[in-house]
Amino acid sequence: MEGAAPYEEESIYKIIPAEVPPPVKPPVYRSKHSPFTCPTASTFGLAQTSKPGVNNLGGSIEEPAGSNHHFSKGGATFGKSPGLSRPDQYAFLKKQTHAKPIAPLRSLKETAPEKLQPSQLKKKLRPPVPAANDKPVMNLVSDKNFITANAVDVILAPPRRRLPPTQDFLKKADYGMTPDYLHKVKQDIANEYEYVRKLHEEELESRNQQLRLMGEEEKEALIRGFKAKWEQVNREYQAMSHQTKLDTVGKIKRKEHFESLLGQIEKDLEKLNRKHIFVDATC
Amino acid sequence: MFEHTESTADFSVEQARSLAFPPKVPACRRPPPSMATEDLDIQAVIGFRGVVPNGLRLHPDGEHLVFPLGSCVVIRNILQRTQTFLQGHDNQISAITLSASGKYLASGQKTFMGFPADMIIWDFESRKATHRLRLHKVAVQCIAFSPSEQFMASLGGQDDNSIVIWEVESGTPICGTPAATEVAKSVTFFSKSDFHLASGGQYHVRLWNFDLPNKKLRPTGCNIGKLRRTTLSLLVHPEDTVLYCGTQSGDLLEVGLERGLFKKSGPPKEFFKRGITCSVMIPNGDIIIGTGDGTLAKLSSGTLRVRTQNQVLGEVTSISLTPDGSHFFCGTSKSNIYWVDCDSLMAELRTTCHSERINAITFPFGYSEVFATCSMTDIRVWNAKTRQELLRIQVPNLECHCVAFMRDGKSIVSGWSDGKIRGFLPQSGRLMYAIHDAHQNGATALACTSDCGRVVSGGMNGEVRVWKILRQTQTMEASLKEHRGRVWCLKIRENDQQAVSASSDGSVIVWDLNTFTRVSCLFDSTMFKALVYHPDESQILTTGSDRKLTWWDAFDGQPIRALEGSETGELTCLAITRSGSHFLTGGEDKLARLWDYDEGVCKHAGLGHSGGITACAIAPDQSFAVTCGQEGAIFMWKIPEKVQEAALDESGLH
Numbered sequence: 001m002e003g004a005a006p007y008e009e010e011s012i013y014k015i016i017p018a019e020v021p022p023p024v025k026p027p028v029y030r031s032k033h034s035p036f037t038c039p040t041a042s043t044f045g046l047a048q049t050s051k052p053g054v055n056n057l058g059g060s061i062e063e064p065a066g067s068n069h070h071f072s073k074g075g076a077t078f079g080k081s082p083g084l085s086r087p088d089q090y091a092f093l094k095k096q097t098h099a100k101p102i103a104p105l106r107s108l109k110e111t112a113p114e115k116l117q118p119s120q121l122k123k124k125l126r127p128p129v130p131a132a133n134d135k136p137v138m139n140l141v142s143d144k145n146f147i148t149a150n151a152v153d154v155i156l157a158p159p160r161r162r163l164p165p166t167q168d169f170l171k172k173a174d175y176g177m178t179p180d181y182l183h184k185v186k187q188d189i190a191n192e193y194e195y196v197r198k199l200h201e202e203e204l205e206s207r208n209q210q211l212r213l214m215g216e217e218e219k220e221a222l223i224r225g226f227k228a229k230w231e232q233v234n235r236e237y238q239a240m241s242h243q244t245k246l247d248t249v250g251k252i253k254r255k256e257h258f259e260s261l262l263g264q265i266e267k268d269l270e271k272l273n274r275k276h277i278f279v280d281a282t283c
Numbered sequence: 284m285f286e287h288t289e290s291t292a293d294f295s296v297e298q299a300r301s302l303a304f305p306p307k308v309p310a311c312r313r314p315p316p317s318m319a320t321e322d323l324d325i326q327a328v329i330g331f332r333g334v335v336p337n338g339l340r341l342h343p344d345g346e347h348l349v350f351p352l353g354s355c356v357v358i359r360n361i362l363q364r365t366q367t368f369l370q371g372h373d374n375q376i377s378a379i380t381l382s383a384s385g386k387y388l389a390s391g392q393k394t395f396m397g398f399p400a401d402m403i404i405w406d407f408e409s410r411k412a413t414h415r416l417r418l419h420k421v422a423v424q425c426i427a428f429s430p431s432e433q434f435m436a437s438l439g440g441q442d443d444n445s446i447v448i449w450e451v452e453s454g455t456p457i458c459g460t461p462a463a464t465e466v467a468k469s470v471t472f473f474s475k476s477d478f479h480l481a482s483g484g485q486y487h488v489r490l491w492n493f494d495l496p497n498k499k500l501r502p503t504g505c506n507i508g509k510l511r512r513t514t515l516s517l518l519v520h521p522e523d524t525v526l527y528c529g530t531q532s533g534d535l536l537e538v539g540l541e542r543g544l545f546k547k548s549g550p551p552k553e554f555f556k557r558g559i560t561c562s563v564m565i566p567n568g569d570i571i572i573g574t575g576d577g578t579l580a581k582l583s584s585g586t587l588r589v590r591t592q593n594q595v596l597g598e599v600t601s602i603s604l605t606p607d608g609s610h611f612f613c614g615t616s617k618s619n620i621y622w623v624d625c626d627s628l629m630a631e632l633r634t635t636c637h638s639e640r641i642n643a644i645t646f647p648f649g650y651s652e653v654f655a656t657c658s659m660t661d662i663r664v665w666n667a668k669t670r671q672e673l674l675r676i677q678v679p680n681l682e683c684h685c686v687a688f689m690r691d692g693k694s695i696v697s698g699w700s701d702g703k704i705r706g707f708l709p710q711s712g713r714l715m716y717a718i719h720d721a722h723q724n725g726a727t728a729l730a731c732t733s734d735c736g737r738v739v740s741g742g743m744n745g746e747v748r749v750w751k752i753l754r755q756t757q758t759m760e761a762s763l764k765e766h767r768g769r770v771w772c773l774k775i776r777e778n779d780q781q782a783v784s785a786s787s788d789g790s791v792i793v794w795d796l797n798t799f800t801r802v803s804c805l806f807d808s809t810m811f812k813a814l815v816y817h818p819d820e821s822q823i824l825t826t827g828s829d830r831k832l833t834w835w836d837a838f839d840g841q842p843i844r845a846l847e848g849s850e851t852g853e854l855t856c857l858a859i860t861r862s863g864s865h866f867l868t869g870g871e872d873k874l875a876r877l878w879d880y881d882e883g884v885c886k887h888a889g890l891g892h893s894g895g896i897t898a899c900a901i902a903p904d905q906s907f908a909v910t911c912g913q914e915g916a917i918f919m920w921k922i923p924e925k926v927q928e929a930a931l932d933e934s935g936l937h
Contacts, residue, residue: 011691011692011709013647013692015653015709015710
């Protein structure tokens with residue numbers, strides 16, 4: 001249906017192809033003649049037989065009766081069929097054909113441990129440790145006079161260098177005492193403290209002379225004045241208490257001013273309530 | 284709504300009585316033990332849920348493939364091409380495993396938040412459920428049998444995250460413990476020991492010692508050093524020497540099982556993209572892995588170097604070796620099943636199906652051998668006999684809403700979410716034409732006239748348009764804008780004079796295709812989802828979101844009767860037999876129901892879908908019906924003999 005077929009030919013009713021019965025095969029042809037009868041005047045396979053050079057000269061279909069002599073040799077063929085003499089394409093030289101694969105170490109340890117022994121040992125640098133059964137050579141005595149030899153050595157030796165005598169600090173005269181210079185420094189510090197303290201005392205004294213105790217009348221008068229001031233400021237402050245909406249900067253500042261003033265007056269009155277009140281006379 | 288109206292006296296007194304006592308409708312999952320309702324037999328299923336990790340398993344006898352399909356387990360005989368269905372789960376299956384000898388089959392499912400998720404142990408020989416195990420919460424992540432099949436280990440999902448050991452024979456839990464502080468993804472027994480397990484997940488790999496006398500599971504954390512890995516798949520060496528962990532980062536970690544020490548990771552050069560999702564070991568010791576980007580690779584066992592690799596479509600989610608280890612089946616998230624040679628990793632596609640919801644299904648006119656389905660990105664044409672895919676037409680990133688065959692069979696017409704109508708050649712699948720901007724926001728319904736000259740299409744915004752289809756040009760003849768909601772279904776009368784469209788705005792409009800005007804209009808307070816003409820075209824049968832089946836008089840547009848079609852979910856599709864004796868419905872209740880048209884009684888119900896049914900069709904020769912669901916499965920149902928006889932008996936039609 002691909003390509004060239006015009007589409008009018010397509011139909012759903014033809015989509016299932018009609019079943020074609022498989023063609024009936026004719027029976028295999030079998031010749032009625034004997035397959036062993038050779039062609040007329042055949043010369044095939046007659047070498048080294050008793051037959052003359054030609055066979056079946058008469059062209060008979062049947063084998064000649066009465067003779068049990070088979071006229072062709074059994075192995076007579078036309079040689080190998082074409083292609084049989086071709087080399088086997090799979091019989092090429094494969095890897096490890098000549099060199100056998102090397103056995104892994106584990107299997108070599110099990111099967112042939114002797115192969116793992118070194119063929120030549122390394123030359124040793126140190127003498128070997130004495131064996132347990134080794135015995136030292138005994139009774140070797142020297143005839144050297146060591147006393148004389150030592151004396152001669154000492155006589156000939158250069159004089160030894162003497163170290164200078166070391167000083168013993170424990171035996172100094174002022175060991176364990178406070179050094180003089182520390183006494184001097186301490187005295188200096190004490191003198192300075194004394195001087196500073198004197199300066200402070202003088203200053204305090206001069207200030208106390210300038211203070212005076214506030215009298216009762218004066219205090220009363222001050223308190224009264226503060227109260228009057230408070231009354232006046234509070235009146236003004238209360239007069240603006242109906243202004244709930246503080247919409248301008250001026251109003252806010254005014255209110256804050258009153259509040260800070262009242263707070264200051266109350267703080268001052270608090271101060272005047274103390275028992276003794278000193279007044280700085282200089283200011 | 285409409286109890287009974289005598290205006291169109293087509294119904295005898297008995298039928299009126301049967302309306303007074305409406306037929307019992309199947310409840311949520313199973314058909315009720317009603318005398319009237321028999322089971323519909325499943326003929327075949329085309330479907331495979333590929334996203335389940337290790338979901339595709341080859342039975343050790345080498346003959347059966349086991350895989351999940353929605354809520355049922357499918358056992359497919361590969362040689363005889365037969366299928367068996369194990370039904371017992373009520374929600375999507377999330378884990379499947381087979382025991383070493385293939386005697387037992389275990390499957391676990393997902394469920395809703397806060398509910399216990401079921402596991403079922405099946406006896407493979409008798410195909411019967413032997414035990415139903417209920418201990419894990421919300422989901423079962425992974426199941427593994429012990430080598431001697433005496434015990435089974437199961438791992439719960441993210442919200443449960445615990446390992447439980449079960450005794451297989453009695454189905455009793457022995458012990459359980461949280462798998463880790465992080466989320467665990469898989470668990471497996473050692474190859475030779477019943478009392479050792481390994482589990483892996485986010486940032487951990489753990490070895491477990493199962494102490495049977497004390498009923499304890501004792502963990503040993505594996506030390507994998509500074510690596511931070513999420514293990515997706517586990518593979519234990521057959522000699523229990525090492526554990527291979529396939530990680531989300533795309534490398535394979537080798538962990539010694541004796542002390543739980545990290546040995547090496549591979550492949551040395553480049554990690555696999557999107558993680559190693561599954562792995563198996565072939566007899567020569569090499570490891571075959573599947574990855575998230577669809578790579579199949581063979582890693583040499585010693586060095587973990589890549590020997591061979593190949594690419595398949597979708598994330599490889601399962602690899603299942605044949606008993607001799609020469610080939611394997613490979614399942615991917617795109618629901619493809621490949622047959623792969625272990626030597627060369629050459630993949631041969633064996634089975635395929637839709638991996639997402641199927642929107643429509645259609646048969647060619649009068650031809651039951653093939654049918655077409657359309658899904659998110661593709662249209663596929665299936666051989667109904669061999670159940671193999673004949674043709675796949677893919678348009679990436681677009682959703683196909685509807686598909687139809689021209690009656691002459693020379694084109695496949697389809698409506699897409701980009702608003703185009705595309706015509707394809709039916710054998711090569713090449714694009715014949717595309718009508719651009721046919722509808723705003725997508726073309727949702729299609730119908731072709733019997734003279735093959737016109738196509739009527741419906742759109743997402745409710746417009747119905749008539750197109751003249753010529754060889755070179757396609758022109759719009761009329762645009763009929765009266766619906767205000769999506770057009771769900773379109774049908775054309777046999778004489779091509781009238782078309783009828785059902786819309787979600789609660790109206791069904793009959794159009795005159797000569798004058799392009801509205802002939803009549805049927806209203807109901809529902810979102811109409813499907814409609815069919817009775818074959819003599821005197822009545823229209825509709826259904827919609829109110830779960831009602833309504834019979835209408837096609838001439839004056841009056842309702843004849845209305846029946847409750849389902850008690851739980853809306854009905855989304857309808858198909859009617861050739862003689863109009865029976866009709867088929869499918870809906871959100873996952874049941875395919877075959878009704879008697881005159882009596883209005885559900886005669887047969889087919890249970891199999893695990894998602895809502897989105898489309899259904901009856902084969903033109905009336906021998907089978909096909910339904911497709913949200914989960915991407917195609918179910919083929921055998922229509923019972925009696926119904927077939929009635930469906931083929933057209934003497935009642937004029």
